[in-house]
Amino acid sequence: MAVQRVKFYQTGSFAVGNRLLDPAMRSVQADPARTNAITSGHRACCGCGEALGARYVLDAALRATGGKLVTVNATGCLEVFSTPYPESAWQVAWLHSLFGNAPAVAAGVSAALRAKGRSDIRVIGQAGDGGTVDIGFGCLSGLFERNDDVLFVCYDNQGYMNTGVQRSGATPPGARTATTPVEDQTPGNPFGQGKFVPLIAMAHEIPYVATATIADLRDLEAKVERAMQLRGARYLHVLVPCPLGWGSDASDTIRLARLATESGLFPVFEAEHGEVTDVSPIRRRVPVEEYLRRQARFRHLFEPTRRDDLITRIQARADATILRFGLIDGKEA
Amino acid sequence: MAESSAIRPPFAITLPPATSRSNHTGAWRTERPVYVDLLPPCVNACPAGENVQRWLYHAEERDYEAAWRELMRDNPFPAIMGRVCYHPCQTACNRASLDEPVGINAVERFLGDEALRRGWTVEPTEPDSGYRVLVVGAGPAGLSAAYHLRLLGHAVVIRDASPQAGGLMRYGIPTYRLPRDILDLELARLLELGIDLELGHRVDDLPAEMAEGGFDAAFLGIGAQISRRAYLPAGDSARILDALSVLRTVADGGAPVLGRRVVVYGGGNTAMDVARTARRLGATDALVIYRRTREKMPAADVEVEEALAEGVRIRWLSTIAYAGENAVTVERMRLDEDGRPQPTGELEELPADSVVLAIGQAIDPSILSDVDGISVVDGLVQVGPDFMTGRAGVFAGGDVATNDRTVTAAVGQGKRAAQSIDAWLRGRVTAAPPPRRLATADRLNPWYYADAPAAVAPRLAVPRRASTFDEVVQGLDEATAVYEARRCLSCGNCFECDNCYGMCPDNAVIKLGPGRRYTIDLNYCKGCGICAAECPCGAIDMVPEQT
Numbered sequence: 001m002a003v004q005r006v007k008f009y010q011t012g013s014f015a016v017g018n019r020l021l022d023p024a025m026r027s028v029q030a031d032p033a034r035t036n037a038i039t040s041g042h043r044a045c046c047g048c049g050e051a052l053g054a055r056y057v058l059d060a061a062l063r064a065t066g067g068k069l070v071t072v073n074a075t076g077c078l079e080v081f082s083t084p085y086p087e088s089a090w091q092v093a094w095l096h097s098l099f100g101n102a103p104a105v106a107a108g109v110s111a112a113l114r115a116k117g118r119s120d121i122r123v124i125g126q127a128g129d130g131g132t133v134d135i136g137f138g139c140l141s142g143l144f145e146r147n148d149d150v151l152f153v154c155y156d157n158q159g160y161m162n163t164g165v166q167r168s169g170a171t172p173p174g175a176r177t178a179t180t181p182v183e184d185q186t187p188g189n190p191f192g193q194g195k196f197v198p199l200i201a202m203a204h205e206i207p208y209v210a211t212a213t214i215a216d217l218r219d220l221e222a223k224v225e226r227a228m229q230l231r232g233a234r235y236l237h238v239l240v241p242c243p244l245g246w247g248s249d250a251s252d253t254i255r256l257a258r259l260a261t262e263s264g265l266f267p268v269f270e271a272e273h274g275e276v277t278d279v280s281p282i283r284r285r286v287p288v289e290e291y292l293r294r295q296a297r298f299r300h301l302f303e304p305t306r307r308d309d310l311i312t313r314i315q316a317r318a319d320a321t322i323l324r325f326g327l328i329d330g331k332e333a
Numbered sequence: 334m335a336e337s338s339a340i341r342p343p344f345a346i347t348l349p350p351a352t353s354r355s356n357h358t359g360a361w362r363t364e365r366p367v368y369v370d371l372l373p374p375c376v377n378a379c380p381a382g383e384n385v386q387r388w389l390y391h392a393e394e395r396d397y398e399a400a401w402r403e404l405m406r407d408n409p410f411p412a413i414m415g416r417v418c419y420h421p422c423q424t425a426c427n428r429a430s431l432d433e434p435v436g437i438n439a440v441e442r443f444l445g446d447e448a449l450r451r452g453w454t455v456e457p458t459e460p461d462s463g464y465r466v467l468v469v470g471a472g473p474a475g476l477s478a479a480y481h482l483r484l485l486g487h488a489v490v491i492r493d494a495s496p497q498a499g500g501l502m503r504y505g506i507p508t509y510r511l512p513r514d515i516l517d518l519e520l521a522r523l524l525e526l527g528i529d530l531e532l533g534h535r536v537d538d539l540p541a542e543m544a545e546g547g548f549d550a551a552f553l554g555i556g557a558q559i560s561r562r563a564y565l566p567a568g569d570s571a572r573i574l575d576a577l578s579v580l581r582t583v584a585d586g587g588a589p590v591l592g593r594r595v596v597v598y599g600g601g602n603t604a605m606d607v608a609r610t611a612r613r614l615g616a617t618d619a620l621v622i623y624r625r626t627r628e629k630m631p632a633a634d635v636e637v638e639e640a641l642a643e644g645v646r647i648r649w650l651s652t653i654a655y656a657g658e659n660a661v662t663v664e665r666m667r668l669d670e671d672g673r674p675q676p677t678g679e680l681e682e683l684p685a686d687s688v689v690l691a692i693g694q695a696i697d698p699s700i701l702s703d704v705d706g707i708s709v710v711d712g713l714v715q716v717g718p719d720f721m722t723g724r725a726g727v728f729a730g731g732d733v734a735t736n737d738r739t740v741t742a743a744v745g746q747g748k749r750a751a752q753s754i755d756a757w758l759r760g761r762v763t764a765a766p767p768p769r770r771l772a773t774a775d776r777l778n779p780w781y782y783a784d785a786p787a788a789v790a791p792r793l794a795v796p797r798r799a800s801t802f803d804e805v806v807q808g809l810d811e812a813t814a815v816y817e818a819r820r821c822l823s824c825g826n827c828f829e830c831d832n833c834y835g836m837c838p839d840n841a842v843i844k845l846g847p848g849r850r851y852t853i854d855l856n857y858c859k860g861c862g863i864c865a866a867e868c869p870c871g872a873i874d875m876v877p878e879q880t
Contacts, residue, residue, distance in 0.1 A: 027835065
């Protein structure tokens with residue numbers, strides 16, 4: 001089950017809080033006493049989606065576990081902007097090792113806690129899309145197939161943003177990055193490449209796989225809470241727009257995450273043991289153009305000449321995703 | 334060996350938590366978020382100057398008494414207003430751009446009825462001032478002025494020539510729109526504030542009565558009670574009546590003889606009232622003749638719709654060329670380039686037992702003609718922006734001074750005149766409040782509002798309407814009223830949805846607690862503007878930093 005929508009006439013279904021709602025029914029982020037797992041003073045860019053995503057996930061996990069939580073972090077933006085020596089923005093037990101081994105370290109922490117008889121303490125591994133879908137993928141797959149008791153969270157900003165916006169396996173086709181420049185007839189990142197790791201995670205038939213975005217906080221929090229109720233390997237893939245790498249307005253971060261789902265490009269769903277169990281239907285469908293136009297990484301689709309051929313291909317990807325996951329009400333996956 | 338272990342690099346580095354807070358990222362900022370309070374369109378549109386959004390806010394919390402008290406700050410008649418107001422607030426409501434406007438008027442009525450049911454009352458807010466004010470006319474303008482003057486601590490005497498108070502609320506508006514028990518209850522509550530009402534007292538010599546009664550100021554709210562007559566070629570035996578006297582006869586419990594086929598000439602609310610009244614008095618055929626088109630018709634849409642539903646027929650672009658015995662001759666009109674109706678010469682004879690003229694009302698200048706300083710131009714007493722006439726200390730409002738011609742406008746003018754009278758008596762100069770920016774629909778982020786179509790107030794079944802004077806529009810129950818109140822978008826004013834607090838990537842929004850909203854921690858705010866972009870109601874501006 002996806003999040004049970006709070007049916008409220010004014011706001012509440014979609015907003016962070018609601019003064020008319022019983023405090024127990026409000027989101028973690030509405031709580032004046034929320035942990036702020038990652039606190040102020042971090043050096044993330046203005047309008048960073050990943051800083052927001054990490055706080056959403058960890059604050060919810062801290063509430064779900066009563067604060068008994070260890071976090072293992074891969075190298076990436078999240079690590080670099082949160083812990084420039086000698087500062088740390090974290091207010092949660094937090095461990096960093098390398099870029100490629102976060103899933104393995106997390107599995108090790110989980111094993112150590114089990115050995116010490118402290119399975120009440122839960123483990124979250126987290127990384128960007130580079131650390132998850134590319135560099136850390138081998139040990140992530142190992143974590144999945146061993147069914148280690150870890151929730152692994154990927155904050156997907158669709159590229160290596162910290163090192164200067166290089167392409168990753170999660171970069172969408174048509175996007176310009178430093179390593180997929182737009183020259184003559186090349187469209188930026190080629191079509192027909194890349195991978196969607198939530199589906200690969202499902203192929204491991206682990207207990208729980210879910211996707212979410214920072215535009216739907218209540219859904220994201222419900223998924224973290226659900227994941228922390230389960231044992232074994234769990235995977236959460238969170239779309240976190242990146243104003244720097246996407247070339248978008250800092251104020252558009254949430255809007256872009258919303259447009260990614262409302263256009264159908266990013267499916268929001270839950271799966272258990274390899275089967276999709278629920279999808280978040282599109283509420284107000286928009287053409288992909290509305291999403292693409294707000295990002296400089298797709299500007300070459302509109303300037304200097306409009307590339308309808310490429311826009312159509314991206315729209316076709318959205319249409320196929322909508323069909324595949326049943327994102328429009330009444331159509332089953 | 335001890336020495337060598339001391340220089341061995343550490344296995345791991347430990348950083349103390351939250352040390353990032355020494356890094357004040359607010360220095361990066363080029364714009365800062367600023368919370369604003371804008372003028373909601375409903376408040377802007379309300380002729381009575383009600384703080385609609387504010388009282389809805391209380392109603393959303395089911396604190397109906399607080400909502401009613403907020404309402405009573407501006408309007409002494411919520412139960413009446415919830416029935417007779419043509420609710421320009423709803424026409425202005427930004428929710429219309431999402432689904433349908435908030436049913437403000439129905440919630441107002443619910444609050445007004447709730448107050449009557451529970452017996453809520455108000456008290457003067459100021460101690461007795463020692464000043465005495467004479468209010469002439471116990472219609473909506475005069476009663477509103479009296480109410481606000483009394484709240485401000487002044488002694489008030491109302492004089493009215495009629496045997497009962499209420500003005501057109503009693504003698505004009507039909508009971509199917511405003512039951513008289515509601516009117517009586519709200520009037521009684523108003524008088525309980527300590528206002529003297531002298532009925533059957535026509536004021537013929539204002540300066541003399543002011544001097545005699547020791548009044549320091551006066552407010553004229555005598556209305557416009559004389560039906561305008563148009564020259565209508567008519568035969569000797571044609572039965573021609575005027576709308577106000579028909580409505581007044583009915584209000585007094587009489588039944589004017591209209592016949593079975595009634596023709597009403599005019600296109601305003603009074604024309605609708607009289608046509609609907611004629612249906613209830615047994616007219617099988619109530620026909621409204623209006624010279625221009627439906628779009629140009631001054632009557633409120635809701636009145637036209639309800640009239641049509643009740644079987645009233647309307648002929649637009651028509652005029653009466655001749656009224657004879659049992660028939661009228663109707664001429665078709667057309668609109669010229671300037672939108673003015675012009676005769677076409679096409680005539681048609683229609684059966685009519687009576688013709689009722691509803692072509693507007695004029696003021697009775699007789700009590701004003703001898704008063705120095707008061708001038709009447711184009712049928713209106715001339716007043717300044719403070720509602721003072723040319724005679725110092727004499728103020729006027731409502732139909733006698735303006736052409737707005739609604740109960741709500743009269744109530745608003747009575748209030749503003751009372752405030753001016755208060756300032757004038759106390760020798761204060763009231764500075765006009767600084768203009769507030771309007772909360773326009775383009776500032777909203779409508780994603781966050783749940784889909785919620787308007788609740789429709791139940792209406793009396795049409796067959797019963799044609800035969801009785803029972804109230805047509807029914808009230809909302811509590812659950813529906815709170816649902817409707819909660820449809821308010823709170824345009825331009827923070828309603829504490831926590832979006833800014835929850836969506837700041839830098840935890841730079843501080844939540845101050847219920848009712849106290851938020852503040853920005855400028856030490857850490859990087860100025861990304863997510864809070865402003867995701868604020869549902871547009872209550873945050875991004876303002877450039879001064880460098």
